Amino acid sequence: MALCGRLAALYPLIPSHRRARSGARPPRRELRRPGGSSWSIMSSGEERAGANGEGEGVLAAVMEQLAPEGVRALHARVEAEWDPVLQSACQTAAVRALWASAVRDPAAGVLAGERHLRGLHEKMRRDERAGAREVPGVMIAVRTLWFDARIEAAVASLGGAAQVVLLGAGMDARAYRLGCLKECAVFELDFADLLEMKSDILHESMSSGNHQKLTMMAKSLTRVPADIRDVDWMTKLQSCGYVSERNTIWVLEGILYYL
Template sequence: MSGEVNGLSTDDDSTWPELKLPELLYSDAVRQVHATIEKEWGFLQRSSCQIAAGRALWNHVIHDPLANLLAGESYLRNLHEKIKKDRLNNAREISGVVLAVRTLWFDSRLEEALNSVNGREAQVVLLGAGMDTRAYRLSCLKDSDVFEVDFPEVLQAKATLLQAAKESTYEHRQIMSKAKSLTRVAADIRENDWLEKLQTSGFLPEKSTVWILEGILYYLTQSQAMQVLTIIADKCTLTHTALLADFMNKPSTTLSNSIFDFYSDWPDHLLPSIGFTHVKLSQIGDPDAHFGLLNDPLNLFNKLRSVPRSLQTHPDDGTPCCRLYLVEASSSSDQKSA
């Protein structure tokens, strides 16, 4: 993999230095939290630390000062070893690149949504927020009330880790929310009461809202995912509603021993059927979804882009066409749909 991002060569040795872990990871409070995560959390909850590790080790393009702390040592070391191996083998795709592209796509689409006429001062809801740090990273949230929804144990662990950062030598500005307000809502979106808990926490159904579902839908069953999407789509009749989400296609769900369930081969058809009027779909590697990180024409994602989406296996070698779709949808005719 080669290219430039913000003037920085993505295959430069300075991009991938030796792993240096912050001293705070070895404090008693932080070690205890991550030990609990390793011992007690399920795969879905632990995935939030894996995603944070991706942001940490691709920090040269994402700029997340809190990612190391939230990821924990084991996930950082694991991903760092994969990156070293990929570079040694001259891999066309470096481990974590999908997480990096996905994060940058969501960041850019969120900023665009909030800068639109209907998006100014909109609420932002992150379902399955995990160790997300957008409220601390993105100044575009300065006029937005942000709600992070996740399991109570995830939100508590995150709060404990951030409190440890506040009490340490971390720069104070790194752990100050940039959002107008930040509210954490303990709820399981697989259950029927998450919207009620969200509203009890201050969410206003009649106010313009940007919903972020990053890395969460495919962990749900078909019925659970459709219930969540339908609840969000129902808000289209009340107010301007924007949705940012990623969808796996069917072949992608077969790669991880049934960890993944929900899929949609055609989310750009699914979302209009439940109430969204504007839908734009991108694939990893598209012009708006590579950010200078996927310039090799022979990398997996570029090869897939040339294959019709209707095909489940690649015509050249018979391998599954595993796709990740990045989808933005809205309910208002005057919402920019680039």
């Protein structure tokens, strides 16, 4: 129900041409700033104050996590070496970090990196001043919550224990933030370079003391370096402990838009 409430809070920020034609209107909600004040979000969509996510407070808090030299050095490599497809994982993480009132992802900021955080934040401010029809990042925030809700429902339908495979996992951190995964074995499958960098960034951040300690919510987390365009990706997944005979929830959030 909490996920449904956060989805309802984002509904007014979605352009009317993208909304489902159900005719239903969600109740009044609020997006809260870290300091305690809030922006009211009206079901009519007429109040858009604060539509640029959480504002300066969230950006400042997230930037503190990126202060360690080791973390900054790793993100410098991302900017220099990764192609646009790989960097899109950081862009998605930036959305989750700046829409913190809706998407509660404690790892998103450090996985996004300064370049993508500042770029998105500036676009939010610029588009808000220009009266843009769509708030930057809101569709990714809604998409994230939709997948969260579907995963939660699927886990419940399987009695709480299942394998969860994230194809094209990118900078996803659900294993650290979804309590419904406590009896689930989670597998993150993506390019080897991306998963190695993700692991290094999280390790460097945790070691620095500038980031709140992440708690593993899933029963287990296994990162599987593989390219789903190759015929042997399933073999690699199985070699990492995946059992095809067990109940499995497949999550394709990161690759649907490339199919």
